[in-house]
Amino acid sequence: MGFDFRILGPLKVTAGRDRVAIGGHRQRTVLAMLLLTPDQVASVDRLVEAVWAGHQPTTSRTQIAICVSSLRKAFKAAGFPGEVIETVPTGYMLLAGEHRIDAVRFSKRAESAQRLAKQGRTAEAAELLGDALGLWRGPALAGISSYTVEAEAALLDEQRCSAYEQYAALQLELGRHREVVPGLSALVQERPLREHARASLMLAQYRSGRRSEALELFRHAREVFVGELGLEPGRVLQDLHSAILREDPALMPAAALLASPRGGSSMTTLPPDLSTCVGREHELAALNGLLDRPPRDRSPAIGLLVGRPGVGKTTLAAYWARLVSGAFPDGRLFARLREDGSDNGDPVPAVVTRFLRTLGFSEEEIPDDLADRVALFHRSLENRRMLIVLDDVQEDWARALIPPQGVCSVLMTSREMLSIPARVRLRLNPLQAADAVTLLDRLVGDGRVRENPGTAMRVAALCDHLPLALTAAAARLTAKPHWSLSHLESRLRDPLNRLAELSRGRPEIRAAFDLSYRDLSPAAAAMYRRLGLLNGSETDPPDLNVRLGAELLDTDPTDAENLMEQLVDAALLEVAGEEPNGRFRYRLPRLLALHARECAELSKTA
Template sequence: MRATGPQGPVAVGGVKSQSILAALLLEANRVVPMQRLIAAAWDDDPPAGAQTQVRNRISALRRAFRDVEAATEVIVTSGSGYALRTPEQRFDLGTFEAELARARFLRSAGDAPRAREALADALGLWRGSTLDGLTAPLMVEAAERIDQRRMGAVEVRIELDLELGRAAELVPELTELTVENPYREGLHALLMLALHRAGRQAEAMAVFRRIRRELVDQLGVEPGPELQRLHRALLDGGPVTLSKAAPSRPAMAVEPARTVVPRELPAAVPGFAGRHAALHLLRQRLPQPSAPTTLTVITGIAGIGKTALAVKWAHEMATAFPDGHVYLDLRGDSLNRPMDSGEALGRLLRSLGVSAEAIPVDVAEAANRFRSVVSGRRVLLLLDNAVSEDQVRPLLPGNSGSVVLVTSRSQLTGLVTREGAAAIPLHGLTGGEAQEVLTHLVGAQRVHAEAHAAGEFAKLCGGVPLAIRSASATLIRHHDLTIASQVEVMRVAAEREPFDAVTGSSLA
């Protein structure tokens, strides 16, 4: 494990820190629970303060990455876990998978030379054993899975080399690979084919005899159908080619989407109040199963409650979407780099059961695949914190009876004019609604006892739910503090700095 920045190596700590970083990278852009991070570092024998040690190591990693790229937080907290946010081209495994997808696309398009080049680029990322030095079983298992993907890519690259007429120069490499992997039948099949095409028939037959002897003596099994078919073709003197159904292409296989019903909605915000008109409009937007996809855009300033409204309605109507609920934070706020459409499509397809290796790298192709997967399914898709129309458009299903909710600080008028989206602009809560939120936070007794001060409190917060919750923090911590005294503090703060400085930099 190592990290490199513009100025050279980045200190990522010792083996435990490297294991935690590796666990985050293996699930890049997804939340990794605390227990999995502990298992990555200590397996089933963690110390008493393992959670604290993980948090300390995460803090050290954050500082190291912040020194390199101060503009964004690479490791973010989510619930009791953490997620490492980074584009796939920023870490080797992500680049490897992207190059495999590019090779798959190029090969399907008949461009063998460029497909071979993409695979060579992917394999060129290796500089030794995968996750070398990380010995927890979780890391060892992950390394074995990655190595299997690597060997599958090696086999496909060799197949392409054979297609390009390079049989003779492949023989030394394949000979070495079969020694290192004595039971991997796909490599032996490729060696037999390379020897045959290089005019070395007797040696090709000897490869079969050798692998058969190894399999029978050591494992008690005969060679598989592909090796036996190649052997018969050599004996018969007929065409000697790889079968189209050869089992030696795990890195290029396109899996059908598994039947996965995602349930990804965040928890509803406690103490939700008001928004009756908006909820009524959303309920009217529920389509019939055979109707086109329904698109609704909820807009407003930071903290106004866009996500809270969307999640509230989504939970209310969850049973209307038997094929799942998918949530995706597009990171269109000021604290994070917005998610590009390619990454977003990858996340959506994985949520719907498509394996990572089957996801096209081309955005247009991935969008087509997404529409195919969603077709005939009734799915609720919540796209939170969108930054632009162009970010959202590739993520829209076709005519499937699904519903897409988009939240954004921008108006996204293009989605309204071109895609027929309904726009729901959110403004501040009314005085009564704001007091409902305050009542939930600090209790009805305190609000009723200081009804006038509670009204002033709500006015100073501008009816912004997040501002109400932020300003209530002191009242929640100090039960003997009066609402009136907190109002005075807020008045002084409002005179010193603009209102949005009072609300802080929390997300909408």
């Protein structure tokens, strides 16, 4: 079998199910250049320019040869006996042969779709273009820092935009205006000067009963075009605007062209205000497993991110969703489930209703009965390449919202490990110390962190390397430009003041811990409080065993272990290891220990 080369997203090479290790920046840049023009010669001079951008060493040509040799060894080590890279007089050439290159497959499918469209086979053309767009996993060749590669990647991305414009036009022909609103919205936001995309979005919104939004799109177009180009919008937009104003019947699709509805699609509802994502390269690569769908697989690809409060689950989920937006041409839906229900309420009714409205369904089309509402939501997703991000879910909520079949993907975050079958399961840990300092520096952004690396390491440690706590600390520094990093450290060093300091303004680390604490059973909450009274020191958190837990609540070891495991399930306690007797040791991280102690003090005064 040949290799599977993927450049419509981060560079990835696989042999069957195994990933092929490519090596460092130079090897990846050389391979990227060869994959951009398979079966064509890439000259040594062009490869040198791609790697060094005009600042090449005297040994550059020799080093290119070494890179090619390294790639050949990697391909042979992966089990392919034939030649993948051929040496020619002026350079090198990647022999496509039996290998699969996603960019080539994308181009062939897009060309075939154009031929089908010219033959009047509109539905088949739209389906094939949807398949082509589904090959995208994010920005082309993301992560390769090379001006030459980035310029070529920009051309590929232009092809993606053009393909989506054609896909949207075909869907509009078929009367599927709701289905293209999300992707067009994202494209217009990304490329505000693309007139055809904006015109298609205006038409789709008008047909979906959103006349005022369609008119607002034109008003915004005038601002952008005049402001950036000094020109009025083109004739296509102006004529469409006039037709919408007079409600021209010709704007509505012909009844004969209307296909049976396959459901709506989504606007992109990802949160815009999440903090920077740092140090999650392994997790991002693992999440890309949700994109590798077998051709005939008709079940949703499900991913699950689990971790304690503040560890960055929501940020990672939203960051990955934006990174791979090209793989979901029909849109991305996002919901924070705990925000859509009361403390003891069920958020599913509110979430489903909001999703259906976002998909373009009117109030009259949304059923009153919850079961019918959920069924309509599931039907609307069956044939749509969409990503649904469900943040902070519980098991029963997730089971109600995940469609039983379809080609969508679902990424969930939870504080507990759910039993729902998932293709990707990740437990997030706090950041590494260096990554925590990097995050703090990026969020503050004025040099105070970079100029005091030792103090920054101590501040990051006081925040338990939790992204949410680091974001809160950065917010304090941003709000107090006269504070030094040492001053913040001194305020955080006091354990009785630390949570209060990190809970002023937003984000509130204490509120995040409270959510998990309120979900505990009374007995598990009591165990959490007692452990906090033991474990609030400034030293590294000690290991806690079942015997100690039993003594704290005056109960037997089995009951104590069950309560401590409930705390593990709620991400309020960590497993530290196993004892010779088969029972486990546990650890309460410092910020959680401070929170547990606060809960114990409040319990005394209640």
